[in-house]
Structures are given as C-alpha cells and as structure tokens.
Amino acid sequence: MGQVAEQHDRLGRRLKRIGSMIAVMSGKGGVGKSTVTASLADALTRKGICTGVLDADLNGPCMARMMGVPDFKPSPKNGSMTAARNEFGIPVMSMGMFLPDERTPLVWDANSQRGAYTWRSMVEMSALRELLSDTEWGDLDVLLIDLPPGAERLQNLVDLLPNLAGAIVVTTPSVVAMKVVGRSISMATDITNVEVVGIIENMSAVVGPACGHQDKFFGETSMVEDLAAAHDVPYLGKIPFDHRLADCLDHGQSYLQTHRSKPAATAILSIAEQVFSWTKTKSS
C-alpha cells in the first residue's frame, strides 16, 4: 500500500504545477474529440494561456500527429520524461510516442494474451497515471485530456484525478450520438460528480470550400442545445465541418494560423474564450 500511496503522491506533486485539468470526452466515437482537443489547445495558446495536451486514448493515439510532433520519442531526464513541444510550445504526451511507428498496435507484454481482460484495464490505468505523473509538463494553466470513447472513461480518470476541474463534452447533432452522449453527461454529473464545462456541437454543418455556404449535416435542428438544456449544462457552440481543419490536423498544422477567418476557426476561438472564462471563474 505504501508504494501505491507513493504513486499518488508523485502524481499529486506533478499536478500542483497545473492550473486546471479538463477532460474532453464523449460517450460516442468519431464525433471529433481529438479534433476539438487539438483545436482548443491551439486556440487557448494563442490567447496566451499555457496549455498542454495529454492523449489518454492509449489504444488509438493520434494527438502526436495532430499536434505536429508525430516522430517525437520521449526520453528520461532528471526523473521525468520529456514532453514533445510543438512549434507553438504546447507540451504533448501520448502513448503513441512509445510505440515504434504508427502501424504498431498497443500490445502489453504478457505470458499469454488469453484472459487479458483480467489485467488489461489495470495496466492501462497504471500507464495513464504514469503519463500524467512522470511527464515534465512545466507550469500550465490548462491541461486538456483527450479521452477515448466510452462513458466509463471519465470515471477511470476521476479515480486518478479527484481534482479534475471539469469535462468538455463533444457530440455531433445526430440522434444516435446524442443518446449515447446524454448518458455520458449523466455519468459525469450524477455518478462521478464532475462539472461539465459545456457541450460542443461538432460537425454541425459542412462548409462549401469556395463559397463558404454551410449545409447542415443532420438537417435543421436544435437538438444539441436541447440536450444541454435538459442536463442543465452550458452549450458552448457549434463547429462546422471544414475539410481544411481535417487536412491541417492530419499534417500537424495549425488551422487557426492559416484559416483564422473561416467559420470553424471563429467557432473554435469563441469556444476557447468560454473555456478560459470558465477556468478563471473556477480558480477565483
């Protein structure tokens, strides 16, 4: 038990230098959590807010690529692991940095993979704890934690981080996604007692590349706003799908740097402003 306590002490010491830790979550996969995480980190940094990114999706890591550091390999230094820093100085840590290449899946060493369900989640929790506690984050105002899909992921994170400041929930305006996301919000607010910073409606429309006209993906609807109201959590805004945003993140480039006037960029900056205001309110 002493060693487990020491692990938690080590985590606590590291996280003292981080202002607010915010999870980016969704019960549903494919709604754009990682896109939102990378974009918010970019936007917050441009506002002068020291922001870091932890890729907590151990089995599907993508933040290293999205943040422009796909080839970075961490190394030990003074008892910590160095974080990657992208061209804007944002520290990034991801499981993918420990794997040989982007084709290699995460396989844990074991005498047999049979029966892995009995220990896999435990070793993943240990790995996640170490990614948090052993990374040299420096002094941060905000650490964004990109969670994998699944309502239970937030609960696992809260077990590690009882002082998690809040969670941003991402959804698309599809009925199927929102039903699942609604459960995740209930999990956050009712079971894990995590404050929801707000809901982001991602891929709300598609932007014509030439004319800038927006076509709805899912028809005219206010379902996500209704979902936010039903759970009494803030609605942070909608981000239209822009293939240039996807292209930029595929290549680790800043969308805000090159497409600042586009509707999606305006939305991201507005949402980042609200997130920052929320953190200021929480810390005051």
Next chain:
Amino acid sequence: MKFLCVPCDQPMNLHSTHGPFDGTMSIVYECPSCDVQMAMLTNKAETQMVRSLGVKIGGRTAPAEPMETLRSSLAVSHEESASESSSGGRCPFTGVISDAMAAAEPEAGIHWSPEALTRLEAIPSYIQPMVKRNIEDYARDRGLSEIDEGVMDAMKGQLGM
C-alpha cells in the same frame, strides 16, 4: 500487503523468489523471529495482475524510474524510449520479478530450427519479441534445447494468439 507469523506476531520478510516459470512464480517469506518460511504461489493471471500495478514485491530500495510500468510492460516499444540509466527500464513490478524475467531472457542453449524461425518470422513484427521470449521460456521450463515446429504447436494454445 504483509504476512504475519501468528505465533511470533511478527511481519514476515521477503526471503527469495523463484520464477517466473511459464508465467507462474513463488515468493518465499520468512519470519525474522522463528525463521519459519512460507511461500506464496502466483498463477499466470495473478503474476500479470501484480505486474500491472507497477509495485515492487518486498518494497522498493530506489525510486521508480519515469514511466517505468508503461515502458517495461509494452510488448514492443521504440528503442529511443530506453532507460536513462543502463540498469533501469525493464523493472515492472518487482526487482524480484523483473530480475527473474531478465535472468530468463538470455537465449543461451536454445536453438531454433530453420522451420521454426520461418514460422516465427511470419508473426507480425510488433509481437515477435514477446512471442519469441515466451516460446523460449516454455522450452527452457521443459528442459528443451531446441525449438522446432512441434514445440511451437504445443505452445500455440498457451499464447492465445
């Protein structure tokens, strides 16, 4: 977790460990007062579960290296994420277990037949090191000096792959 010697009302000390052999190991504790010994046997799942916790049986004498459990538990990792010191790194849940595993790693005396090597090379590269080590452990535990296709067939079911 500690074991108590009931007659002496003393916590027992770690005495020695044996294994892991085929994923199982025994950990021997001894009472400092009466020298009575007891052994705890772990099966494969229990060994792996303790390993997953990132703790060291018998207590630590040195602080954990950064991301020790993560780096030592990967079936294959990037070579550049190697240890800061030459001695650390692969030390998952115990000097005990990892030392024993390290001791089991040398391949001296184990010969691979060409057919067995061909089959090994057909396995995805990212799990080859783990599979190779497990098969060699399997052969070593049974006193075999050569790994041929028959050994691989016998081992196949145990790998779960």
